[in-house]
Amino acid sequence: MAKKNVRDLELKGKKVLIRVDFNVPMKDGVITNDNRIVAALPTIKYILEQGGRVVAFSHLGKVKTEEDKLTKSLKPVAERLAELLGQDVTFVAETRGEALEAAVNALNDSEIMLFENTRFEKGETKNDPELGKYWASLGDVFVNDAFGTAHRAHASNKGIASHLGAAAGFLMQKEIDFIGGVVEAPERPLVAILGGAKVSDKIGVINNLIEKADKILIGGGMMFTFMKAQGKEIGKSLLEEDKVELAKELMDKAAAKGVELILPVDALVSKEFSNEAPFTTVSVDAIPADEMGLDVGAETVKLFASKLEGAKTVVWNGPMGVFEMSNFAGGTIGVCESIANLENATTIIGGGDSAAAAIQLGFAEKFTHISTGGGASLEYLEGKVLPGIESIDNK
Numbered sequence: 001m002a003k004k005n006v007r008d009l010e011l012k013g014k015k016v017l018i019r020v021d022f023n024v025p026m027k028d029g030v031i032t033n034d035n036r037i038v039a040a041l042p043t044i045k046y047i048l049e050q051g052g053r054v055v056a057f058s059h060l061g062k063v064k065t066e067e068d069k070l071t072k073s074l075k076p077v078a079e080r081l082a083e084l085l086g087q088d089v090t091f092v093a094e095t096r097g098e099a100l101e102a103a104v105n106a107l108n109d110s111e112i113m114l115f116e117n118t119r120f121e122k123g124e125t126k127n128d129p130e131l132g133k134y135w136a137s138l139g140d141v142f143v144n145d146a147f148g149t150a151h152r153a154h155a156s157n158k159g160i161a162s163h164l165g166a167a168a169g170f171l172m173q174k175e176i177d178f179i180g181g182v183v184e185a186p187e188r189p190l191v192a193i194l195g196g197a198k199v200s201d202k203i204g205v206i207n208n209l210i211e212k213a214d215k216i217l218i219g220g221g222m223m224f225t226f227m228k229a230q231g232k233e234i235g236k237s238l239l240e241e242d243k244v245e246l247a248k249e250l251m252d253k254a255a256a257k258g259v260e261l262i263l264p265v266d267a268l269v270s271k272e273f274s275n276e277a278p279f280t281t282v283s284v285d286a287i288p289a290d291e292m293g294l295d296v297g298a299e300t301v302k303l304f305a306s307k308l309e310g311a312k313t314v315v316w317n318g319p320m321g322v323f324e325m326s327n328f329a330g331g332t333i334g335v336c337e338s339i340a341n342l343e344n345a346t347t348i349i350g351g352g353d354s355a356a357a358a359i360q361l362g363f364a365e366k367f368t369h370i371s372t373g374g375g376a377s378l379e380y381l382e383g384k385v386l387p388g389i390e391s392i393d394n395k
Contacts, residue, residue, distance in 0.1 A: 012051035017139035022058035043169035054112035132159020145169025150388030161391035195220030196318030204382030219320035266297030275325035295321025301334030317350035340366035
């Protein structure tokens with residue numbers, strides 16, 4: 001069912017509540033990466049151009065104590081947003097009360113304000129009905145553009161939507177179109193590439209994609225649990241002992257469904273988990289007992305590239321090795337290049353470390369879509385219903 005989006009709303013003169021994801025990394029009060037602010041600009045600019053009065057709000061980090069509030073204010077975000085928009089952004093250091101209400105009422109058409117971190121309210125993460133109702137009372141319409149929190153039922157998404165209804169912003173709409181598209185009706189062949197450390201983090205995703213994909217390529221630390229399930233010796237490599245049986249079941253399920261499940265053929269191994277330690281490349285059938293696998297090898301990168309040929313939809317989630325260490329980043333870089341250079345394919349990165357890798361490596365422009373939500377995109381790929389998306393009105 002198609003969801004209502006911001007273009008479906010009458011915005012001129014309206015107080016437009018917009019839930020954005022400004023949960024940006026900060027060090028000593030300085031934003032170290034403003035990608036999430038930049039990603040929200042198209043929706044904000046559209047509302048301002050249409051004469052809407054923007055009331056923006058977001059969470060920032062985890063707020064457990066009063067001390068946390070000292071380092072988790074959105075004030076630096078308001079300043080950066082003003083620079084990016086090229087216009088004033090009023091910042092209100094409150095989450096409720098007269099000062100906030102007065103600031104909202106003082107807005108003119110095409111003006112914008114940002115209020116303080118939603119998690120300064122204890123009721124935010126509990127979806128406190130009174131808080132959702134209060135925030136809803138500040139606006140005329142509600143736009144949800146925060147996919148990063150779509151997997152959480154909070155007062156600032158589901159709570160407000162239960163009183164005002166909701167429309168998707170452009171960023172949220174892209175996530176519904178692309179990540180939702182993989183889950184609902186992908187163009188085939190669909191190839192999924194899954195990496196990362198643990199099978200346990202990806203069980204639901206693998207299970208769901210076995211129902212949808214034509215091929216699933218597995219790398220990262222979790223490949224060793226699958227290799228153990230095949231009876232291979234994996235030395236001191238990362239192993240989830242309690243998931244070996246499950247890995248075997250997943251391989252059997254894939255085979256029964258006619259889905260190719262492809263594992264690496266070589267690995268970079270070392271005696272230590274360190275970028276300084278010597279390392280070698282070995283076949284996965286010859287991992288020394290006293291060494292650990294820290295990346296996939298060049299032959300695996302070639303194998304995966306060959307398996308990607310002709311794919312119409314590719315979804316990638318999780319690095320192929322310990323890519324934070326330069327010696328063990330080659331597998332992730334190689335796979336990233338292979339996907340980026342595909343022609344006539346919809347290429348999607350499901351957030352998290354793979355998104356960071358693609359951006360860091362300079363490949364962001366070559367992907368069709370890079371998801372802005374780590375946990376949210378994983379749960380969406382698992383086929384779960386996300387409260388933030390479910391609470392957006394159908395067209």
